[in-house]
Amino acid sequence: MTAPFSFRLLANDGMARRGEIVTPHGRVATPAFMPVGTQATVKAMYPGQVRELGADVVLGNTYHLMLRPGAERIARLGGLHTFMNWPHTILTDSGGFQVMSLAQLRKLTEEGVTFQSHIDGSRHVMTPERSVEIQQLLGSDIQMQLDECIALPAPREDVERAMRLSLRWAERSRAQFETMGGPGRGQALYGIVQGGDVPDLRIASAQALGEMPFEGYSVGGLAVGEPQDVMLAMLDVTTPAMPVDKPRYLMGVGTPEDILESVARGIDQFDCVMPTRAGRHGLAYTRYGKVNLKNARHADDPRPLDEASDCPAARDYSRAYLHHLVKAGEGLAAMLLTWTNLAYYQTLMREMRAAIEEGRFEDFRAKTREDWARGDLAPLD
Known part of the structure; x- marks a missing residue:
């Protein structure tokens, strides 16, 4: 262990925050985007590539790793950092x-959740205590409480029931985390704010969690079917109710626009499968917005996606070639476009951090939105 978990704010510009998280496996500059490595891999990328793009932290998935290859097996093999050759910070959900997403394969009770495996149909019980135990076996630096995330829209009574259950599970998760010695190893456990699209429930959840001794706090249950304006409205009421001196993590979000607008509302950490999933389906994210390489209009376009990019995938290959790879179903298409997308996400985060430090975040925000509005066939500067 190099250092215990800590967080400090370095600058504010309006609600936007520039900070730094320290974990036993390194420093994380915030606002931070965390590439998703669901099954101990960021799809179509080498770990070294992900690091070279500027990622300080990646995300692993407790449910999927529990099923395959198994948390106990990963522990015997030296933990998740060693297993996936990522010696930097890891967050596990x-x-x-x-x-929510496997609602047809589970049974929910006060005690926890019984899952039917989507792989082989075997049954598994996930309680708040077992979730923390698995994350401890994985050895992740930042761990999450078990919560209930429900799809929106939903009736208020369902939203409140799930929020109250998540608070009770938060207490149990914290007790298990401390029993297993997580704080002594410099690890962190985050509480998760729930409350759907109901402002007073969001505030109540944030305030109740803030009274518990978590190292960080997450906003969950958004980007699950509600429009973007609803998500942002929930952040408007939630982040002011969250502790100022702890990191704030918006789970499962999102598009570059989602991230830009959420940073403006005080969020520090993000994760989403979008850049990697989009790359596997022919969609690139650039400083000029989205580029769908499936479209025939790219077949004769000799320009790269962005000739000024630091990323070779975006700079050194023509749109015509990328279009060909996508249409031909070549694996290289997924590799190059995933590389492009993760590079753009990390560039966006780096530029936001600089803008906050220099007190020009609102100007950066406006200019970035203007660039996106110009479209994917704008002349490259």
Whole structure:
């Protein structure tokens, strides 16, 4: 262990925050985007590539790693950092999202969740205590409480029931984390704010969690079917109710626009499968917005995606060639476009951090939105 978990704010510009997280496996500059490595791999990328793009932290999935290859096996093999050859910070989610996404394969009670494996049909019980135990076996630096995430829209009574259950699970998760010695190893456990699209429930959840001794706090249950304006409205009421001196993590978000607008509302950490999933389906994210390489209009376009990019995938290959790879179903298409997308996300985060430090975040925000509005066939500067 090099250092215990800590967080400090370095600058503010309006609600936007520039900070630094320290974990036993390194420093994380915030605002930070965390590439998703669900099954101990960021799809179509080498770990070294992900690091070279500027990622300080990646995310692993407790539910999926529990099923395959198994948390106990990973522990015997030296933990998740060694297993996936990522010696930097790792965050693991709790399995709570699968409570929603695998609703047809689970049974929910006060005690926890019983899952039917989507792989082989075997049954597994995930309680708040077991979720923390698995994350401890994985050895992740930042761990998450088990919560119930419900799809929106939903009736208020369902939203409140899930929020109250998540608070009770938060207490149990914290007790297990301390029993297993997580704080002594410099690890962190985050609480998760729930409350759907109901402002007073969001505030109540944030305030109740803030009274518990978590190292950080997450906003969960958004980007699950609600419009973007609803998500942002929930952040408007939630982040002011969250502790100022702890990191704030918006789970599962999102598009570059989602991230830009959420940073403006005080969020420090993000994760999303979008850049990697989009890359596997022919979609690139650039400083000029989205580029769908499936479209025939790219077939004769000799320009790269962005000739000024630091990323070779975006700079050194023509749109015509990328279009060909996508249409031909070549694996190189997924590799190059995933590389392009993660590079752009990390560039966006780096530029936001600089803008906050220099007190020009609002100007940066406006200019970035203007660039996106110009479209994917704008002349390259």
